Amino acid sequence: MAEVTLKNLTKRWGDFVAVDGQSLEISDKEFLVLLGPSGCGKTTTMRMIAGLEEPTEGEIWIGDRMVNDDLPKDRDVAMVFQNYGLYPHMTTFDNIAYPLRVRGTPGSEIEPRVRKAAEQVELTQFLDRRPKALSGGQRQRVALARAIVRTPKVFLMDEPLSNLDAKLRVTMRAELKHLSRELKVTTVYVTHDQIEAMTLADRVAVMKDGVIQQLGSPDEIYNDPANLFVAGFIGSPAMNLINGSIQGGHFVTTGGTNLVPVRAEDRKEVVLGVRADDIRVSEIGQGNIDVPIYAFENTGEATLLTVQWGSQRVIAKGDRYLRKEQDDMIGISLNPEHLYLFDPGSGSRIRA
Amino acid sequence: MRDSTLKYLLVLPAIVVVFATAIWPLFESLRLSFTVGRLSRPGSLEQYLGFENYLWAFLYEPAFWNSVWVTTIYTILTVGLTTVLALGLALLLAPGGRFRSGVQTLLILPFAMSPALIGVSFRFMFNPEFGLFDAVFGVLIPPLADVSWLVDPVLAFAVCVMADVWGWIPFLTLVLIGGLASVPQDTIEAAQVDGASGWRVFRDVTLPQLAPVLAVVIILKSIFSLKTFDQIFMLTNGGPGTATQTLSHYIYFNGMKYGQIGYAASVAWLMVIPMIFLTYAYAKFVFRRE
Numbered sequence: 001m002a003e004v005t006l007k008n009l010t011k012r013w014g015d016f017v018a019v020d021g022q023s024l025e026i027s028d029k030e031f032l033v034l035l036g037p038s039g040c041g042k043t044t045t046m047r048m049i050a051g052l053e054e055p056t057e058g059e060i061w062i063g064d065r066m067v068n069d070d071l072p073k074d075r076d077v078a079m080v081f082q083n084y085g086l087y088p089h090m091t092t093f094d095n096i097a098y099p100l101r102v103r104g105t106p107g108s109e110i111e112p113r114v115r116k117a118a119e120q121v122e123l124t125q126f127l128d129r130r131p132k133a134l135s136g137g138q139r140q141r142v143a144l145a146r147a148i149v150r151t152p153k154v155f156l157m158d159e160p161l162s163n164l165d166a167k168l169r170v171t172m173r174a175e176l177k178h179l180s181r182e183l184k185v186t187t188v189y190v191t192h193d194q195i196e197a198m199t200l201a202d203r204v205a206v207m208k209d210g211v212i213q214q215l216g217s218p219d220e221i222y223n224d225p226a227n228l229f230v231a232g233f234i235g236s237p238a239m240n241l242i243n244g245s246i247q248g249g250h251f252v253t254t255g256g257t258n259l260v261p262v263r264a265e266d267r268k269e270v271v272l273g274v275r276a277d278d279i280r281v282s283e284i285g286q287g288n289i290d291v292p293i294y295a296f297e298n299t300g301e302a303t304l305l306t307v308q309w310g311s312q313r314v315i316a317k318g319d320r321y322l323r324k325e326q327d328d329m330i331g332i333s334l335n336p337e338h339l340y341l342f343d344p345g346s347g348s349r350i351r352a
Numbered sequence: 353m354r355d356s357t358l359k360y361l362l363v364l365p366a367i368v369v370v371f372a373t374a375i376w377p378l379f380e381s382l383r384l385s386f387t388v389g390r391l392s393r394p395g396s397l398e399q400y401l402g403f404e405n406y407l408w409a410f411l412y413e414p415a416f417w418n419s420v421w422v423t424t425i426y427t428i429l430t431v432g433l434t435t436v437l438a439l440g441l442a443l444l445l446a447p448g449g450r451f452r453s454g455v456q457t458l459l460i461l462p463f464a465m466s467p468a469l470i471g472v473s474f475r476f477m478f479n480p481e482f483g484l485f486d487a488v489f490g491v492l493i494p495p496l497a498d499v500s501w502l503v504d505p506v507l508a509f510a511v512c513v514m515a516d517v518w519g520w521i522p523f524l525t526l527v528l529i530g531g532l533a534s535v536p537q538d539t540i541e542a543a544q545v546d547g548a549s550g551w552r553v554f555r556d557v558t559l560p561q562l563a564p565v566l567a568v569v570i571i572l573k574s575i576f577s578l579k580t581f582d583q584i585f586m587l588t589n590g591g592p593g594t595a596t597q598t599l600s601h602y603i604y605f606n607g608m609k610y611g612q613i614g615y616a617a618s619v620a621w622l623m624v625i626p627m628i629f630l631t632y633a634y635a636k637f638v639f640r641r642e
Binding site: 050051052071072073075077078079081082083084085086087088089098099102103146156 | 536538539541542543544545546547548549552556557560561
């Protein structure tokens with residue numbers, strides 16, 4: 001039960017800056033996701049909170065205590081590792097019991113608490129097995145149970161689902177969400193998977209090159225990206241980013257002549273961002289412009305149309321019953337409510 | 353010629369060499385251990401005594417029991433000290449870094465020296481007149497200035513142990529660094545976050561996962577300690593008296609110096625017994641299937 005505060009946290013290895021002067025306030029009971037591509041400093045940030053990595057500069061506060069000089073064992077955090085970090089020579093029971101034993105919990109309390117934690121992650125029938133005899137998903141549950149068996153101030157989860165197969169990941173994601181809402185403990189969760197970030201988080205911090213690019217609710221980072229990086233990183237398929245200029249209130253693509261009305265002043269260079277689902281697909285002549293289909297993909301739940309728009313390619317999402325062929329002409333229209341303009345130089349958002 | 357015949361033909365020379373240099377001498381020594389076997393007495397190599405040589409060693413040879421005792425203490429001390437010190441060094445060096453590669457290179461040097469050479473150099477270093485250790489001890493700890501290390505039975509034994517530990521630490525350290533590298537970092541960090549102190553992380557997580565490697569190290573070193581010969585031969589030649597006479601040295605003395613080949617062979621075969629146990633244990637640890 002605690003807030004976590006990072007003040008100007010920096011981690012450098014020689015010339016390499018992993019985390020660059022990061023400040024962040026995580027409220028009590030909040031589920032915060034650190035999201036970013038590999039090498040963006042998200043895991044380093046979490047490891048510094050855990051005490052497994054020493055910050056070069058800055059302060060880490062857990063609750064009302066600065067923990068910079070505390071050993072991991074004294075920080076009262078629990079961590080779930082990407083590779084689970086289970087003790088291979090101990091049974092599931094002993095794995096889960098270890099944090100209790102090592103903290104001197106009375107023997108009579110250990111068994112009921114281990115059983116309760118095992119129940120919460122549906123592991124009761126595997127308590128006497130070693131990790132080697134467990135499947136990936138079960139190992140993941142042991143790691144979770146080991147974290148929840150005591151009530152730490154903060155949960156730290158380092159890509160806990162990334163070693164599971166796609167199907168199991170979806171199941172575990174839901175279980176994790178259920179569990180986190182039940183336990184109500186401050187949680188920092190690291191992932192490079194935007195779906196995990198979107199579905200689990202109260203707030204998401206999108207990181208790149210050791211700097212938080214945007215901090216906000218999943219809605220905010222999806223619907224109101226702060227810059228080009230966030231816009232391109234969040235969403236699948238990725239947001240279309242189209243180069244062009246603004247002339248007389250219209251967006252003109254580079255090398256194209258097609259016009260879309262936008263609410264912004266004239267500029268020589270601009271990037272227009274639009275999500276695939278904000279592009280409406282229609283018959284020829286009925287959209288803003290007519291374009292040829294470069295590729296038509298049917299995913300079952302929807303259709304994805306990559307179209308050639310001037311010299312650039314754009315992905316639009318079509319109805320699941322739409323059927324087209326390559327090189328067919330279609331009309332597309334952009335939803336003017338959901339267009340984002342960015343400065344190509346700085347990457348920052350241009351707001352009307 | 354068929355492939356199957358050819359492959360045996362190709363292996364044949366190797367088999368012949370191994371047979372001539374290892375298998376035949378092994379069985380010949382077993383045969384000799386049942387004979388009077390005195391090199392000075394013609395015909396005695398075919399004069400069979402049954403188990404008399406073995407009984408003789410057990411019943412009438414205090415020198416045999418002395419060397420058993422010396423070998424046992426020597427093995428326990430060298431295995432224990434080498435393993436503990438090598439483990440400590442490995443733990444210090446395991447985190448890696450710039451420091452390590454340099455130290456690792458330095459470390460391998462003692463292991464590159466032949467045991468006989470280690471014996472000779474330690475003998476020189478402990479020489480009372482011009483020995484390095486003697487001089488250093490004399491300056492640092494004046495009361496030790498006049499100690500004649502290799503003349504005192506206990507000190508001579510200690511010097512032998514020290515030379516052996518010195519020579520073996522590097523290799524065992526390298527093996528244990530390799531072993532430590534195979535302990536997943538995740539499990540160590542998990543234990544740290546779970547609340548374990550440095551010592552408990554080591555005891556509960558590192559050590560159990562290192563156990564198979566540690567077992568191999570201990571067994572290997574025990575085998576090498578049990579059969580120590582060259583270093584002792586060069587350093588003290590078993591003396592003063594028989595204070596540092598290991599079994600191998602005792603066997604060598606009886607066989608080569610006194611010409612009692614039959615008796616020496618029987619003691620050598622007695623030494624095989626602990627070796628078999630150790631080799632079996634070693635094979636079990638190294639070749640066990642997961």
